[in-house]
Amino acid sequence: MDKHEIRLSGSGGQGLILAGIILAEAAIIDGKNAVQTQSYGPEARGGASKAEVIISTEKIDFPKVRNCDIFLSLTQKSFDQYGKGIKEDGIIIVDHIVNSQSANNKIYSVPIIDTAVNVIGKPMVVNIVALGVLVALTQIVSKEALEEAVLDRVPKGTEELNKKALEMGYAMGENAKK
Numbered sequence: 001m002d003k004h005e006i007r008l009s010g011s012g013g014q015g016l017i018l019a020g021i022i023l024a025e026a027a028i029i030d031g032k033n034a035v036q037t038q039s040y041g042p043e044a045r046g047g048a049s050k051a052e053v054i055i056s057t058e059k060i061d062f063p064k065v066r067n068c069d070i071f072l073s074l075t076q077k078s079f080d081q082y083g084k085g086i087k088e089d090g091i092i093i094v095d096h097i098v099n100s101q102s103a104n105n106k107i108y109s110v111p112i113i114d115t116a117v118n119v120i121g122k123p124m125v126v127n128i129v130a131l132g133v134l135v136a137l138t139q140i141v142s143k144e145a146l147e148e149a150v151l152d153r154v155p156k157g158t159e160e161l162n163k164k165a166l167e168m169g170y171a172m173g174e175n176a177k178k
Contacts, residue, residue: 002032003056004140005065008130009082010074012049015127020051022131022149027055029145035063048078055140072134073098074112074126093134108137108176115168125165128154132169137177143170 006023008016017038027034038051052065068086072093073079079098086092088104096111110133116126128150135146147166154162 003054003058003060004069004138005067006053006055006070006072006134006140007050007065007068007082008053008072008134009048009050009078010072010126010130011078012047014049014074015124016049016072016074016130017051018153019127019131020053022146022153023053023134023141024055025152026135026141026145026149027053029148030141032057032141033060035060037063037065048075048081050078050082070134070138070140072130073100074130091138093130093137108133108173110172110176112169112172115172116165120161120165120168122161122165125162128162128165129169129172132166132171133173133176134169136170136173 008020010016020036024034024036033056036053054060068090070091071086074095076098079100086105090105092105092107094100094109095113096109100107112130112133113126116129117123135141150162150166151159
């Protein structure tokens with residue numbers, strides 16, 4: 001059985017709930033089963049938030065992540081709050097501003113927020129940059145399915161901006177693998 005449990009975390013307003021929905025949709029496009037759940041603090045914007053996605057080639061019996069295979073964190077607060085329960089050989093992807101340490105995991109530190117804000121010039125695409133990085137590093141879904149899911153979900157008129165963000169994130173993930 002090919003099953004992966006993924007947790008996306010960051011600050012409310014960074015679009016990680018949408019990122020989880022897009023990732024689950026990409027898995028379905030690839031012919032896999034997927035379930036997505038979410039949670040965020042009562043403060044919503046600015047507070048820690050998380051989206052969890054389970055992707056499997058088999059039936060998914062329980063919708064919550066128990067043994068996280070892939071953990072993405074864009075803020076220190078979300079790393080501290082949601083960074084527990086990661087498998088020993090799990091993958092951790094953090095924005096370069098997050099102080100992360102783990103003796104048992106492969107950690108990739110990538111300038112996700114900086115790329116969205118200062119290179120692309122649009123903070124609203126941080127979630128799409130993050131998805132590009134995650135998929136390049138893990139191959140959890142195909143690049144083609146991810147792009148299709150992104151373009152299905154982003155607001156009309158922002159398709160080219162989001163394609164650019166996805167490509168930049170994917171390229172950063174490819175570089176981080178080296």
